[in-house]
Amino acid sequence: MWCALLRRGSKYLALWPDHPILGAVFPENRVKYALCWGRRLIPPFIAFILLWNFVQGGGLQGVSFIYTQKVNWPSALLCVLTLLIIVLHGYYWAGRRAALPLNPKLQLFYTELCSALGKTPAPVPTMLDLAKALHSAVNTLSPERLQEIFNKL
DSSP states (O other): OHHHHHHHHHHHHHHSOOOHHHHHHOTHHHHHHHHHHHHHHHHHHHHHHHHHHHHHTTTTTTOOHHHHHHHHHHHHHHHHHHHHHHHHHHHHHHHHHHTOBOOHHHHHHHHHHHHHHTOOOOSSOBHHHHHHHHHHHHHHSOHHHHHHHHTTO
8 A cells, every 4th residue: 555655656756747837836846856856865864874873883993783783773773764754755745646636726727738638538637647638748739838728727
């Protein structure tokens, strides 16, 4: 269940287009940007925490690694888990958001977007359906037509 939700969130954010007009209306662009930085910065922070824990526990002085971790491992584990949960929470949020049904205004926008693309809209559209439609619209429609459709948001 959790893995499917995280996978759906990852797929949803991968489909979501990085268009400036969409960034003003939807929070997905900001979440996508933060997760991109989180994927880059959190692994070095985790390595630093583990190395710092090793050095503070008496490492690099001939004492084994297992011995140094007896006192410090709970705090290091808590720091590492907190950093991992930050990134996982972004994908969890996106997975939950992908399953949300569209409100009436977005449903109208979704049907207009599908008609401009020549596709049939889903009977009960979700945010994931909107992301797929937006992704195909950004890739296929001309910038002028896209601007005209986005002005209706």
